Amino acid sequence: MNDTDLIQQLRDMRYPTSIDVVAPVMEQVRNKPLLVPTHHTVNFRRVASTVAACLLLAVGTNITLLYTHNYDESKISNMIAEVYNYNASYADMNEASFGLGAIESLY
């Protein structure tokens, strides 16, 4: 069998039985609701900034609550250190103390 004949034979090859799957397919799909997506574009920058704002608000609220109800400078410093992802440097801690001073001045 040469190359052309091989390709032709492959082209001619057919499933030998006639097929009709319309009825069983339709029976199945009628019971399946389609989830058609709506075409809203997601503005990832807006989503990210909203998430960041919520996070800051949550941290701020926690610090304020700590200050007003149970003032403990070390706890607040730790919390701020956590916000810095456990990598608070000496400078960061200074900044945190400065931040605490600012909070204190509000009250």
Add this chain to the structure above:
Amino acid sequence: MNEEEVIRDILAGNVNRYEEIVKEYQTIVANLCFKIGGAGIDIAEMTQQVFVELYMALPRFQFKSKLSTFIYRLTVNVVCKEIKHLSRWVTPSEDIIAPEVPSDDYNAEQQIIRNEQARQLHQALGRLHPEQRTALVLYTFNDFSYNDIADVMQCSTAKVESLIFRARKNLKKMLNP
């Protein structure tokens, strides 16, 4: 059939129009399943599964490619998954279904010889590496271009060329030992 109009109609809730798509493509899908999956799988069952999955995937169809390409890709995925599940590509047994090639161009004797050749070819096809077989089958299917095959198999055109080359070489080796 205006495929885009039919699909939009289905997505809008007119499920009955899905019949048109099934009728149009069921024979093509069955043939593709048969050529890729061999006789080791239930072709009717597989064809049915392809159309149920196609229906569920319709909302993802973006009208950027042809519906036929989308259907072939889905068919290849469904058949490959099934074969992996069965851990075999084909059952190369003697009682494999011989594909009939009805043609007026041959007399009875020639027809018998061609059918025997077709049976041997089908068996040899089953011994090919899955990727090689899929690429070769698609190549001989509806005059697909290398780009179309690459699109269906989600690989590069160069890989498709290489797969087809190796598939032909291996097939010839098996058929002319």
